[in-house]
Amino acid sequence: MTLSGTDFLVRDWSMWTLPRPALVYWLVVDLAALAVGGYVLAATAPPNLEELGRFGVIACTGLVVIVITAVATQLSNETRRNPWALHICYLAAGLLALPPNLVLLLLLGPALYGVLGAGPQAHRWLFTLAATTLSVFAARLTVGWEHPSWDFGVLVLGGLVLLMTRAVLVAIGLRLRAPAAGADEVFGEPxxxxxxxxxxxxxxxxxxxxxxxxxxALLAGPPMFLLERAAQLPQWRRSAQRDAKTGLSNAVHWDLRARDELAKASSRQRPVAMLLLDLDHFKRVNDKVGHLAGDAALAAVARELRGAVRHGDVVGRFGGEEFVVLLPDTGPGVAESVAERVRLAISLLRVATTAADGHAHLLTGLTVSIGVSTSDRYGYDVSALLVAADSALLSAKGYGRNVVAMA
Structure with a gap:
């Protein structure tokens, strides 16, 4: 392969589609982890046989649990997910029982997991691995670099440093990548x-x-297996509630949340509005640029939509190129203003993506038609509001698209 060919491949990596602040931050974290790893290798004496034996026990226990988990996942046809809690478990053991260079070697666990399952988004697992590396050695520095302290207070502090450093580093990266993302997506759930x-x-x-x-120490295997399985439960629940391409509530979960909000509004006689949005001529994006570009456009619209509404508003994807928003405590005038703001924001979107031919592509010219219905006219029934908003949406399409229509 020629040098120019290599340059072409590097230029088309999906990481370059990150917003510039996120790209700079992610690269800084990656380089910082690389520098720390280099320092650890250069500054730590070779391990002795006893230390190698400890490493073998910890590594083998973690490896056996990962293999068993992978087999169980395969047999039950579950989606393969990141065993982050298991990684934290054996890394915490390593930073207390091993010299720094063997702790670094333990990080091959999450590294290999990322290599085997990263797919086209390799920069994501690399960033997470870098954040984990920095947090592990920050915790090691806290408990003692050469000889970890076993004072209870120091151990608690070390654990907090490990978890908090990783959480903050990752959260900043996620927030820079998607400024409109919800707190649960950035910081996780309780x-x-x-x-x-x-x-x-x-x-x-x-x-x-x-x-x-x-x-x-091999007896730790079963508890580690249970811990790994327990850590999957929140991820399974989120997967069941969210649309995979946009991160928004899927149609079923949105309907449940919307009915709950409408029941509250009805009991208090508070106004509610509903927006039904449909991207104009979206099939052209998929046909001309490619379905990956279409997915990137949907994700960008979802981020813009979340950024344009309040935290308590209920945003979902109905499938295809349709989105829906329930606006509690919102009358007709405010609802129309919100819809106009959303329409304008989407028309100004510039989505960096990759076309079907493999070349980088900047997607522009996206527009959306929006139908708005309100409880003032259609009450608090979710079906009645949806039917009215859908009728208004059809009117917006008939008016020439890129229009807001009130039901």
Whole structure:
């Protein structure tokens, strides 16, 4: 392959479609982790046989659990997910029981997982791996670089540094990538925090077992397996509730949330509005640029939509190129203003993506037609509001598209 061909491939990496602040931040985190790894290799003495034995116990226990989990996932036809809690568990054990260079070697676990399952988004797992690397060695510095302290307060502080550093580094990256993302997408849910604490605590117990009787440390396998399975439950729930391409509520979950909000509004006699949006001529994007570009456009519209409404508004994707928004405490005038703001924002979108021919492509000219219905005219029944908004949407299409129509 010629140099120019290599340059072409690098230029078309999907990471270059990140917003510039996110791209710079992700690269800085990656380079910082690389520098820390280089320092650890250069500054740490070669391990002795006892330390290698401890490493073998921790690595083998983690590996066996990962293999068993992978087999269980395959047999049950589940979607393969990142075993992040398991990684935290054996990394926490390693940073307490191993020298820094062997801790670095333990990071091959999440690295290999990323290599085997990264797909076209390799920059994402690389960034997560870099954040994990920095957090592990920040925790090691906290508990003692050469000889970790076993003082209870120091251990608790080290665990907090491990979890918080990783969470903050990743959260900043996610926020820069998608400024309109919800807090649960950036910081996770309370159950994720609990699972992280359990994982780090279990890692501490594994470290104690490794230092006292390495063979007994193998008994940590079943608890680690249960921890890994428990960590999948929030991810399964989120997958069942969210649309995979946009991260918005899917039609079923949106309907449940909308009915709950409408019941509250009805009991308080508060106004509610509904927006039904349809991207204009979206089939042309898929046909001319490619379906991957179409998916990128849908994700960009979803981010713009979330950024244009309030935190408590209920945003969902109905499938295809249709989106829906429920606006609590919103009358007709405000609803029309919100719809106009959304329409204008989408018309100004510039989506960096990759065309079907493999070349970088800047997608512009997206427009949306919006139908608006309100509880003032159609009450608090979700079906009645949807039918009215759909009728208004058809009118907006008939007026020439890129229009807001009130029901």
């Amino acid at each position: 159950i994720d925090v609990v699972l992280g604490i359990v994982a780090a605590s279990t890692g501490g117990l594994v470290a104690i077992a490794v230092l006292t009787d390495p063979v007994k």
